[in-house]
Amino acid sequence: MPTAKSIPTGAFIRFNNEIYKVARKEIVAYGTHCHSKTKLFLQGLFTKGEKSFNLSHEEHVEQVDISKKAGQVIAKIPPRIQVMDMVSFETLDADIAPELLAALNESDEVTFITVEGKTTVLDKR
Secondary structure, eight states, rough: OOOOOOOOOOEEEEETEEEEEEEEEEEEEETTTTTTEEEEEESSSHHHHSEEEEEOOHHHHHHHHOEEEEEEEEEEETEEEEEETTTOOEEEEEEHHHHHHHHHOOOEEEEEEEEEEEEEEEEEE
């Protein structure tokens, strides 16, 4: 597991049971005796806005592997959707927001992600 200081910008981490993208990081000095911490600026994967957290340099963070791909809508089966990966032609069942489900039609192209075996449609391409 990487430390807060060694995590690269652009990586995805799990923090407080949510998944975030590391937007940027800074070294912040505290007090007059040269104590410092790593300040991570994080963007939520499914939420808008940016949050910042101060961690010690050696605190471990859980890095998450996320694959973001292009797909095509095969079928709408509320509350889920069936998507075909446009590279491997694999068919996947995916979660989707209700308002996005209503806006999509069969054969529309979408962007989807796979996180720890769970597939979610993010938006229409």
